[in-house]
Amino acid sequence: MGAQRRDALDSHLARLGVPLGEGTLDLGELFGPGTPVVLEIGFGSGRSTISMAAADPATGVLAADVHVPGVGNLVLKLAESGLENVRVLNGDGEQLLRDRIPPASLAGVRVFFPDPWPKARHHKRRLITPRFAALVAERLVPGGLLHCATDWEPYAEQMAEVLSAEPGLVLENGGAVERPEWRPVTRYEERGLAQGHRVADFLAYRRP
Numbered sequence: 001m002g003a004q005r006r007d008a009l010d011s012h013l014a015r016l017g018v019p020l021g022e023g024t025l026d027l028g029e030l031f032g033p034g035t036p037v038v039l040e041i042g043f044g045s046g047r048s049t050i051s052m053a054a055a056d057p058a059t060g061v062l063a064a065d066v067h068v069p070g071v072g073n074l075v076l077k078l079a080e081s082g083l084e085n086v087r088v089l090n091g092d093g094e095q096l097l098r099d100r101i102p103p104a105s106l107a108g109v110r111v112f113f114p115d116p117w118p119k120a121r122h123h124k125r126r127l128i129t130p131r132f133a134a135l136v137a138e139r140l141v142p143g144g145l146l147h148c149a150t151d152w153e154p155y156a157e158q159m160a161e162v163l164s165a166e167p168g169l170v171l172e173n174g175g176a177v178e179r180p181e182w183r184p185v186t187r188y189e190e191r192g193l194a195q196g197h198r199v200a201d202f203l204a205y206r207r208p
């Protein structure tokens, strides 16, 4: 990255980035009091983050990813787009949820195409686990939506099992559904589709 782009990124980050820190985040301060807020974990290139935020400017999007170049990319694209309803965090989304998001505060959590970790010895690294589902259920407002998608069938089976077993959530259709029209095809998904993978979406709502 050139010095000019670096300087631009630093100044946009000061405005659009959420600093890694401690303590509960004040979502009203970040997005405006009363604004519904959705957390997206693992936005990758951020392409679908931007189009979903543009389609729904009244919702605040807190976008987290551990991958530094992806964060820079999203921040620069946001600055170009002029969108004001996205804030970006370079960090672990599960940790953010656990340590810095208050109970019953999120309108939604999005996890689109989390790393599939296909090898059995790596399954424990998968994000969608009973612990994660319970944490999300606790952080969602009643009726709030956990929306997951994957193109990896064994992970889809795990998602169906985990999400249907969480007592705080009601899984639409009891399993996978077709991609809802409000979720754009993501960059990662495009690659999976080109390889003939089947995509599964899961819509799990927080019990009232």
Ligand SMILES: C[S@@+](CC[C@H](N)C(=O)[O-])C[C@H]1O[C@@H](n2cnc3c(N)ncnc32)[C@H](O)[C@@H]1O
Pocket (backbone or CB within 6 Å): 041, 042, 043, 044, 045, 064, 065, 066, 067, 070, 091, 092, 093, 094, 112, 113, 114, 115, 116, 127, 186, 187, 188, 189
């Ligand atoms: C397979 S990519 C999918 C990216 C994007 N959602 C898409 O569909 O194009 C998974 C992304 O999740 C990010 N990631 C993995 N674990 C994470 C975590 N605990 N918190 C935040 N991001 C994470 C990775 O850096 C990567 O960008």
